[in-house]
Amino acid sequence: MIRSASLRFATLFGLVFALSALALVAFLWFSTANLLDRQVEAAINADAQGLVERWSEGGVPALLLTIQERLGENVDDDAIYEVTDSLQRWVAGNLNQWPVKVETPGVFYELQVVRAGTRSLADVRRYDLPGGFHLLVGRDVRGRVELRRLLTNALFSSLLVIAALGAAGAFVIRNVFRRMVAEVSATAEAIAGGDLTPRVRRSGRGDEFDRMAESINTMLERIAKLMDGVRQVSNAIAHDLRTPITRARARLEDASLHARTEGELRAGVERAVSDLDNVTAVFHALMRIAEIEVGARRSAFAEIDLGPLLADLAELYSAVAEEHGGLSLRLEVPDTLAILGDRDLLQQAVANLLDNAIKFSPDRGHITLAAARVDRQVRLSVADQGAGIPEADRPRATERFFRGEAARSTPGSGLGLALVQAVALLHEGSLLLEDAHPGLRATLVIPAMSPVQQMNSDSSAPHPEDTATLPSDLRR
């Protein structure tokens, strides 16, 4: 087994090239040789047919005269005739004796003949005539033999040229392959060494190699982005969890050092447990987002009617909103709005948006939960009249643990919008954050169900998984 892929490709190319050329040469040789054979056979048949006609018109004398004339006018000097009687005695012709092997009429035989001291080949055929006469008609094929020899020589010469061309082509292919692989290999080695910045160079020709380079570079960009994300999340986890853990530790220490009664000690421990519960919730939210991003839940997609789902949520949250500074929640949703998706995740995403809206709305403010089908999309929005998100912060608002200036004074971990974004992406949609003048409008854009999908969907599909939502203080 050859251990060099470029050499294998080059060898394969050379073999395919050589086989193709051999097949072509063989085809040319056989078709040309066949054509020459057929021409000779056609000439003999036509000649014999004429002679038989003369025989039927005038008998033996006419036949002999015709043979004599044809031999006399045979300028090419290639005709062979022989006529014998029933006792195999010579009657006419230019062959010194009847070849014994020419015994079956209608079959072509190859004879060696001597013409003016020179040996050559002839094709002959036997015809039996009435009265016991036998007619032999043939053609000298020395021209054909010579042509075939020249053709064979030419083809062998061309084979040498073909072999040289094949070798040159294989060499070129090997070099091109090695150059391309070397480029990819060098980039991969640099990345394996820890430097994620190198990219595969493109030739600019837009060919398969360029497309492959583009794919590899896109993959590397994605890996680099993911690595950045991992780094950011690690830093954020370290930073954001330090505070509640430190606080829990301080509460426990304080309780153990200063608690004078069992009740004070228990209260201190409970506060510490509460702080640690928040830490657990953050981890739970992170794992939930990761699970959504992996896309495993896509298999649980089913037809969902957003109308009743959003109405239920509005009913649930209108009470919460009322309690929270007398906020009012308005619902602008059609009765039915079908999409293909995960009911629990969508419910959780809308709950996160409503929680954020309630949390950041001023007292007596209005919150609007709206959904509508626009072209082939469903646009589901939650708008509040709060401080909103500054335009500069919006691109980063969906990153894990991101918290804008306005949100720092409110409880939360900065994972709520990250989860909504993950849900949107899982549904092949997006999350838009816009200014609601005043306030923020968060819009989930999800592909609507096509009529065909609606016909094929099974609305009775089960909805597995838990329906847990994030604690309200972990959002935005």
Added chain:
Amino acid sequence: MSIRRALRVPVLLASFGLCGRAVADEPSSFALTTDTPAYCAQLVRQVADRHSQSLDVQRLLAEGREMCEDGQVRGGIRRLRRALVLLHHRAVRDEPPP
């Protein structure tokens, strides 16, 4: 090359084996009799007997005869055959329409 021709050699070899006696008497090659001085003389007679007035025919006849006499039999025969072809074409041309 046709299959029949490709099979010819083995078939002939087999037939040699089966009919060894008959083939044993068979010469390996056959002589043609239309390249001999006698045939040349025969052609000279054929052309001369036509008494053609054509200069081309007379020239070819003279050249053919001379070459055959000089031992250049094939060249002589070729010229005499050309003369016969000329004569044949003239005879066809001069033939009255049916």
